[in-house]
Amino acid sequence: MKFLDEARVYLKSGRGGHGCLSFRREKYIEFGGPNGGDGGKGGDVIAEAVEGLNTLIDFRYRQHIRADNGRPGEGANRTGANGADAVFQVPIGTQILDEEGEEVIADLTYAGDRVVLLKGGNGGFGNAHYKSSTNRAPRRADNGWPGEEMRVTLRLKLIADVGLVGLPNAGKSTFLSAVSRASPRIADYPFTTLHPSLGIVEQDGKRFVVADIPGLIEGAHEGVGLGTRFLGHIERCRALFHLVDGTAEDPAGNYRTVRAELEAYGAGLEEKVEIVGLNKADAMSEEEIAERRAALIEASGREVVVLSGVSGRGVPEALRILRRAVEAERPKPGQEAEPWRP
Ligand SMILES: Nc1nc2c(ncn2[C@@H]2O[C@H](COP(=O)(O)OP(=O)(O)OP(=O)(O)O)[C@@H](O)[C@H]2O)c(=O)[nH]1
Numbered sequence: 001m002k003f004l005d006e007a008r009v010y011l012k013s014g015r016g017g018h019g020c021l022s023f024r025r026e027k028y029i030e031f032g033g034p035n036g037g038d039g040g041k042g043g044d045v046i047a048e049a050v051e052g053l054n055t056l057i058d059f060r061y062r063q064h065i066r067a068d069n070g071r072p073g074e075g076a077n078r079t080g081a082n083g084a085d086a087v088f089q090v091p092i093g094t095q096i097l098d099e100e101g102e103e104v105i106a107d108l109t110y111a112g113d114r115v116v117l118l119k120g121g122n123g124g125f126g127n128a129h130y131k132s133s134t135n136r137a138p139r140r141a142d143n144g145w146p147g148e149e150m151r152v153t154l155r156l157k158l159i160a161d162v163g164l165v166g167l168p169n170a171g172k173s174t175f176l177s178a179v180s181r182a183s184p185r186i187a188d189y190p191f192t193t194l195h196p197s198l199g200i201v202e203q204d205g206k207r208f209v210v211a212d213i214p215g216l217i218e219g220a221h222e223g224v225g226l227g228t229r230f231l232g233h234i235e236r237c238r239a240l241f242h243l244v245d246g247t248a249e250d251p252a253g254n255y256r257t258v259r260a261e262l263e264a265y266g267a268g269l270e271e272k273v274e275i276v277g278l279n280k281a282d283a284m285s286e287e288e289i290a291e292r293r294a295a296l297i298e299a300s301g302r303e304v305v306v307l308s309g310v311s312g313r314g315v316p317e318a319l320r321i322l323r324r325a326v327e328a329e330r331p332k333p334g335q336e337a338e339p340w341r342p
């Protein structure tokens with residue numbers, strides 16, 4: 001599936017229907033009163049976060065989102081029908097920003113989050129509305145109010161509990177496919193993964209979401225390789241799982257390279273809880289494992305899990321540690337910022 005994490009769309013809400021100018025006309029009733037109904041309200045433009053989407057690709061083909069106009073009022077005091085709202089669905093984790101992509105208007109972080117971005121125009125009053133004791137035959141009916149329009153930028157930042165980081169070929173996608181039902185592409189060349197994907201891990205009846213992103217290399221923060229373009233997707237993770245290929249020449253040096261890129265990127269990534277995994281244990285001797293693990297502990301100042309996404313060794317332990325980290329970092333109720341509402 002193609003992945004798109006930014007899109008620009010044009011939104012327009014519906015205009016209100018015109019009010020109706022009409023008088024009652026019936027045989028034997030000479031001066032029938034005013035009976036023009038009000039126009040219907042124009043539809044709103046609403047964004048809604050839904051499960052099961054993880055790309056904004058749809059908006060490449062659908063750049064205009066318009067709500068329906070309200071229908072005009074009619075005689076016999078009939079109010080015009082309201083225009084239908086335009087509800088467009090976005091993946092969980094989508095931010096809606098102004099056209100320039102600078103100011104966040106709304107942040108849809110939970111399934112079912114909705115935000116009304118544009119209100120439809122109100123319907124105009126029909127002449128029945130203006131009937132009074134002094135004016136029994138008003139000839140005034142109002143036009144509906146215009147709808148509103150704006151251009152917005154949609155930006156998707158996936159929401160996962162754990163983000164996988166590491167050099168290309170560290171085995172991130174292999175790990176994700178070992179622990180979830182996700183089936184990312186795996187191959188022995190760098191940059192196999194070109195876009196992020198998510199997998200759901202189930203453990204002891206609890207679930208958490210792991211994001212696999214493209215590998216980082218030295219200079220990523222200056223755009224080398226795929227750059228840091230995808231790091232935005234792990235900004236909201238609660239913990240990072242940093243995988244290091246134990247069969248590489250200098251695992252500890254590789255660890256430092258990735259750390260340096262995370263630090264250069266900023267946005268709080270360097271402060272996130274990090275779990276370090278020495279991967280590909282199946283392809284190392286026990287001596288190699290011990291030696292590289294010690295070097296990695298030294299480089300990272302953290303405990304290091306030894307694992308293999310291929311043989312499964314150490315994987316249950318890694319998941320237990322990740323889950324504990326995720327639970328410790330879960331925001332307490334009330335701590336999470338409320339999505340913005342206009
Ligand atoms: N022996 C061994 N090989 C592994 C292990 N995990 C991954 N590999 C191999 O390492 C290569 C890279 O694996 P991927 O899972 O694609 O690595 P990645 O980190 O997702 O790489 P990018 O997407 O390019 O960043 C593949 O040839 C895998 O078969 C492991 O635990 N043991």
Ligand SMILES: [Mg+2]
Binds near residue numbers: 212
């Ligand atoms: Mg990969």
